[in-house]
Amino acid sequence: MQIHAVTIFPAMFQSLTDYGITARAVNSGLLGLNAVDLRNFGQGQHRQLDDRPFGGGPGMVMLAEPIINCVSELRQKLSNDVPVICMSPQGQRLAHRDVCEFAHEEQLILLCGRYEGIDQRALDIIGAQEWSIGDYVLSGGELAAMVLIDAIVRQLPGALGNEHSSENESFSNGLLDCVHYTRPQTVQNISVPQVLVSGDHQAIRHWRLKQSIGRTWLKRPDLLESLELDEEQRQALKEFQNEYDEQRKS
Numbered sequence: 109m110q111i112h113a114v115t116i117f118p119a120m121f122q123s124l125t126d127y128g129i130t131a132r133a134v135n136s137g138l139l140g141l142n143a144v145d146l147r148n149f150g151q152g153q154h155r156q157l158d159d160r161p162f163g164g165g166p167g168m169v170m171l172a173e174p175i176i177n178c179v180s181e182l183r184q185k186l187s188n189d190v191p192v193i194c195m196s197p198q199g200q201r202l203a204h205r206d207v208c209e210f211a212h213e214e215q216l217i218l219l220c221g222r223y224e225g226i227d228q229r230a231l232d233i234i235g236a237q238e239w240s241i242g243d244y245v246l247s248g249g250e251l252a253a254m255v256l257i258d259a260i261v262r263q264l265p266g267a268l269g270n271e272h273s274s275e276n277e278s279f280s281n282g283l284l285d286c287v288h289y290t291r292p293q294t295v296q297n298i299s300v301p302q303v304l305v306s307g308d309h310q311a312i313r314h315w316r317l318k319q320s321i322g323r324t325w326l327k328r329p330d331l332l333e334s335l336e337l338d339e340e341q342r343q344a345l346k347e348f349q350n351e352y353d354e355q356r357k358s
């Protein structure tokens with residue numbers, strides 16, 4: 109997969125190619141990451157990229173033409189059909205299923221806004237889809253684009269290696285992940301649940317399912333509403349609820 113991030117701060121994307129799973133995906137050729145310096149498309153001697161808003165008011169607005177020119181150059185090289193995603197607090201809120209769909213694309217162009225945002229005509233002409241990473245405002249689209257890239261990479265087959273898997277991660281099957289413990293077995297008198305050291309793989313699998321579904325019920329009941337639980341999941345939820353009630357009574 110190739111991702112082209114259009115930005116005035118291309119160096120910010122270096123951290124993705126330097127650290128962790130995204131770096132491994134880049135080094136192994138699973139992900140091509142191209143941070144495109146919008147400054148190269150700036151206007152005039154000073155390569156201007158922004159101007160004051162029509163109608164007055166605070167802040168600056170990113171000029172339409174550098175962005176239109178940059179995207180059409182990229183599309184000429186790649187294909188006219190490459191989706192363009194504009195990171196925006198006004199966009200559709202990104203969720204796991206959207207990330208999985210983006211992970212099927214061969215190419216994506218991400219637009220990173222700054223200042224008050226991008227001249228609307230650029231987005232209309234390009235046909236950009238607006239996507240948000242949450243209901244809060246960042247100073248620029250770079251961090252939002254990096255969040256999206258990181259989440260996409262985790263869904264690329266082979267990106268997590270054999271020892272990890274995104275299968276049981278939160279949201280992948282509509283539930284939150286189970287709890288995790290590592291060594292030592294006891295920390296400040298709190299021991300890991302006995303079942304995890306029992307060696308009984310069937311019991312461990314069921315316990316993890318119970319924790320996963322129970323924590324979803326406690327923390328994100330909205331997720332359960334849209335799920336049709338199978339027999340074992342219903343049973344696991346009942347067990348978790350009973351244990352939870354017992355604990356609260358004691």
Ligand SMILES: C[S@@+](CC[C@H](N)C(=O)[O-])C[C@H]1O[C@@H](n2cnc3c(N)ncnc32)[C@H](O)[C@@H]1O
Pocket residue numbers: 194195196197198219220221222223224225226239240241242243244245246247248249250252
């Ligand atoms: C300061 S923000 C502009 C906010 C805009 N004036 C508004 O109130 O809707 C600058 C840029 O940061 C990015 N950005 C800010 N918050 C974001 C979010 N929650 N999700 C995705 N991108 C965001 C967008 O690219 C945006 O153009």
